[in-house]
Amino acid sequence: MEAMVAVMIAVLVGTGVYLVLRARTFPVILGITLLSYGVNLFVFISGRLALDQPPIVGAGPSTDPLPQALVLTAIVIGFAMTAFLVVLALRGQGETGTDHVDGKRDDGGEA
Amino acid sequence: MTLAVLVLLPFVGAALPLLAERLHASRTVLALSAALMPALALVLLIAPAGQVFDGQTVHASLPWVPSLGLALSFRLDGLALLFALLVLGIGLLVILYARYYLSAKEKAGRFFAFLLLFMGAMLGVVTSDNLLLLVLFWELTSLSSFLLIGFWSHQSAARKGARMALAVTGMGGLALLAGVLLIGQIVGSYSLGDALASGDLIRASALYPLILGLVLLGVFTKSAQFPFHFWLPHAMAAPTPVSAYLHSATMVKAGVFLLARFYPMLAGTNLWFDVVTLAGMATLLWGAAVALFQHDLKGLLAYSTISHLGLITLLFGLNSELAAVAAVFHIINHATFKASLFMAAGIIDHETGTRDMRRINGLWKYMPYTAVLAMVASAAMAGVPLLNGFLSKEMFFAETLESSRLGAMSWVLPLGATLGGVFSVAYSARFIHDVFFNGEPVNLPKFPPHEPPRYMKVPVEILVALCVAVGVLPSITVSGLLAVAAAATLGGELPDYHLSIWHGFNLPLIMSVVALVGGVLVYSARNWLFRQYARLPEINASLIFERRIQGLAGGAAALSNFLRNGSLQSYAAWLLTLVALVLLVYLSPAVLDGQRALLPLDGVSLLAGVMLVVAALITAILHRHRMTAIMSMSVVGLVVSLAFVRLSAPDLALTQLSVEIVTLLLLMLAMYFLPVRTRMESGWPRILRDLLLSVIIGGGVGVMAFAMMTSDFQSISGYFLDNAKPGGGGTNVVNVILVDFRGFDTFGEITVLGIAAMGIYALLRDLDLLSAPSDSLGRPWAREVHPMVLVTISRPLLPLALLISVYIFLRGHNLPGGGFIAGLITSVALLLQYVASGVAWVHRRMPGDYHPVVAVGLLLAGVTGLASWFFGHPFLTSTFDYLHWPLVGKFEVASALLFDTGVFLTVVGATLLMLANLGKLSLLDDKAKEGA
């Protein structure tokens, strides 16, 4: 199980990194989202893996609750950031007339 | 203490003329207000001067920054006194002169203020008893000189000259600072007295060559020594009083002053001799030779000044006590005759409107009185007997004959000295003959010229009188001052010397005669020489310097823009490359030493994992097909949620799932406005680079994840499990952590959400966007805006969803759920109404502005936190008690619930604020299209 989770994280981070390096806002947004999936999983597994041990007191053995709380925070923050980025991309489209991350027009000019 | 006050007086005085100008005072009053403080300082100088002549050194010290070793310490010894007299005395004369020089239109108040600023700085340089203080004042002279040269800022030459002077002398100042800091390190103190006493220590230090180099860089730039001399002629763009004061009598002397001041500390080595003498000789010859060819009156004087500064430098370089005495003597003499010459040149410029010696000829007829004064001063410059210049020049010639450091090559020094003398006579002759005789004036801008106003001549008269008095009666006039100054320079006993006009027939006299005769001969051959000179390629230092600086700035801009190329891709690549490097270098296989037992992998999990990998890869590979990418990415999100379920994190799974839905909505909305297709624009090298980075970073993080999962560790989590129920009052430990143990994180997190919503609102307001007319396959968007099926289903769904939210919220403290998830579910339910029935429909039924919802949510969370101040304050004294207080445990439940309500409201408010406004955008878009 651990190896598979590690591979999942690696793929998420890797694809995220690749996409944030693209030149258009849309793939960058996708990249940031994938990256945060991967990173959130990474933080999550810092409490190690456990099956069927939800961190509820009185329900038997329990997994490490702290990383879960951290990841919950991170998910919400990540959502806020992604939303901001999406809207910023729209704003960029509106003000520069292009979705290039550097505001470069397709005709080569700058807005 | 008088001394400290005295030095600071000119700084105070700088305010007076500005004040006077504000009050619209006349120019005379302005000049008087400017002269007040220097005059006072001169009076105050009398008493300590007496002590100095008695052989004492006067000290005054105020603490300033002991941590740095910087103190307002001043000392007045002979050398300082000499310079203080020059600075204040000539300063007063210059103020008087400037009263008539400046025209009524000019901002005389500002001019005098700058001048006094400089005076204070210069006075500070010469009286500092602290090395850092000296550097401080030193740089102040550069700065005030910058302002003064640039006074006529509308002139390009003035601006360029000012900047050049500042750059060159500023560089020297920085070098001097470094040198002084090194001296301080060796000596262990920045006191000048200590440093002067530590000459042997410094000279023996391995750092000595470096220190010497740095200090000399300061000296040579300031005193315009070859090859740093080029700024001085361009500083002549300054008003002439400035040239007379700063660029002949005082500021440029700061460099040679420093040679004198540091003489006991740094001189006496062969290195000193070689560098200082060589620089001095080169400057002496170069300056004297070039001076002859200047057609500009002030240009001639500027190069002459360079030459004389070279002479003084050379004398200090000879490592002979007598030579040092001669150097000090020449400092005095040069200041008097050169300042008067500059003033005379200014008068001529003033009266004729030009400084070109090819045009100003035969002025004897028009201004004979001024002519006499100028001619006497020129003769002193040439070294004619019975004038002060002769005396020091004789001493100079004699000293060049004494040196044996160059061995068989020793004749070079007197030869160079004589040659310098020849040119010096030649350009002095030119100054006299060209200007006052040599035919009639040619096409003067102002004609005919007159004698200047009476009092404009007074300063020149005084200075010229001094030239004569010193020249005729040296022992009465100057010997006392020279003796104390020279003694202070040498830091000990004076050598035996005589100031007299007649030393008998000796080699120096012959050199003088050769110089006089040769100079006249050279001058008579001037026309031929000028023609030869005209054939030489013109070297315009200003132009070259300006071009260099421009080139430098251009190069700097090019380099900066090359690095900062405006491409996010390259910035991100830098960042990620750094990360990749960290991982490559520091991530060793040693991390995989964990012993933890692995969990079994079941088929369903494997299938899900494979799905995630495939979906993520599809997203990356097909990212240009936007709809496909969004779909595959939501598969990723779904699998991540499932993974959380499988890995005992139900809260996370719920959160992830609801966030997923909202994000999906957001992306769909965004896609409506963004271009439908992503162009392929990365070339293969870039794609390969990015792939490499992805593999390294993804792989690295994966390896670290595996390493962590397979090793055991000790953590603080046991505490949470133990205390969640007794201390936090809940059984869902994750929720207790969120609202209690680490409630502060949550507080920050909902703030982030709230701010993001605010920021998004701000971004969307007044944004004009038109959507693409069709989707990625070129099909037009569906015309049916609100599908009936969706409307029918969604409306009854709302109360149901709200009910679920309440349930999830309430059970959150004990079972998976809580404010976040409940908030997100509510938001999704509400958003569904937007999607199904449209913005307009919803807004008719709901408040349009969600700002207050966010605010109330945040405030609720915040106030709940505050409330514990009132309830909890007495208990906060001891945490231990608090934890075991049963009553407080109950209170915690109540307050946590309130806190969670705040979270709930913030989440709902923020999500809706974001998406509803984005939705409004589409409404505007529809309207715009209908209108069109």
Place this chain on the structure above:
Amino acid sequence: MEHLIIAPILIPAFAGMLLLLEVRERQPLRRFTGMLSVLALLPVAWALFQQAAGGEIQVYRLGDWAAPFGIVLVLDKLSALMVLLCTVLAVPALLYACRADDKRGANFHALFQLQLMGINGAFLTGDLFNLFVFFEVLLIASYGLALHGRGPARVRAGIHYVVLNLIGSALFLVALGLVYGTTGTLNMADFAVKVNQLDGGALELARVAGLLMWVVFGLKAALFPLYFWLPATYANATAGVAALFAIMTKVGVYAVARVYGLAFEQGALAGLGRDALWIMALLTLLLASIGVLGARRLGEMVAYMVVMSVGTLMAGLAWSSPESFGAMLYYLIHTTLVSGGLFLLADLVARGRGKLGDQLVAGPAPTGRAGLGLLFFVGAVAVIGLPPLSGFMGKVALLQTVPAPLYWLFLLGGGLLALVGLSRAGSTLFWRATGDGARRRLDRPRLLATVLLLAAAPALAIWAEPVLEATVAVAAQWAQPQLYIDAVLGGGA
């Protein structure tokens, strides 16, 4: 008042929330609320600074949970100094923005307050994950503020700033995952203790965690090669925002100082990444001074001066002696206030020149040419490090305490390049100008704000000794991490 520690976070937080509640866009009310908040922060920050100066490190347990389990705020001399500095900067920055810039977009005042909350939180928290949260608070607020107003240049710079920082946040999370996964704790003091008990693979992972944090903090601080986002972002932000941003890079510097001082100054990972920081700092110094020389706009030039100061500071930090740290802090105070003032000045100049703005080309003289010229001169002298102003004192202090030839060369050489660059700029703007500027008077509050910040230059020079004594005391406490660790963990663990 033990609760006073949290006031620098709560005052702007509540002010921000109340501002959010004010939906009718009554600007006077909003301005009043904002100013009231920052003015209230001043005595609070001062009182905290005085408290900390006593030498006792105060720990505030949020939710009354003991460290390392709950989150703690820690007030030591360093955090108190930073909070004070931030507040002192915020007052004139906000005053300036209140003159109409705040109307150029929505929610300015709320964002400004929450930005302060984030910055102060980052300075005060004693918990690594909480530091992440406050980083996010200050970042998201700064995104909003950086994009305040309109214009394609601003949006373009904004996209760069946001995306890079989002990547940075992801990296920070990876580092935090490693921190928790190896040491099992998030509290800074506890981490400092536990990291020294690691061995084998865990120690290696902790090393990577530390280095990743350096990268993240280096991005915030704008170190080479991570500073490229800064000039455009700062130069395009509205003036009040740019002035406030002068402290943002220092948050990065602070974070390195805090974490390094606690966990990596000694012990198993002693000197972690120090050499790399040193080299990056020197390169930053060099390249930024080249950037100053090559800048084509005044705002861009000042932005590069900010980057230069980061290089200067980080080198002083990487030298990691208490003495150099003390000198570095003096310089930090100086550069934050003076560059903040210069951003305001650049805007004043730009406003007075009409269409040309702050571009460094000859044009009409700005309104109030003489006065602005004087201010520019003072600011330039200070920021270059020429005597007799604060920059000189700071540089001397750094040169004395960081006796490395390369540093001397770059610091002094960089100063020379800046001198050439700024004298060209000043000459172009104030001397080469045609006309005497528009007849309009300079806006008084704007001028006041600018003067207030630039007055720091002479003030810090005149009172250099008390300020240096204070920063040296801060450094002395910083150099004894055990004090911090004992204060945080002493009673509870």
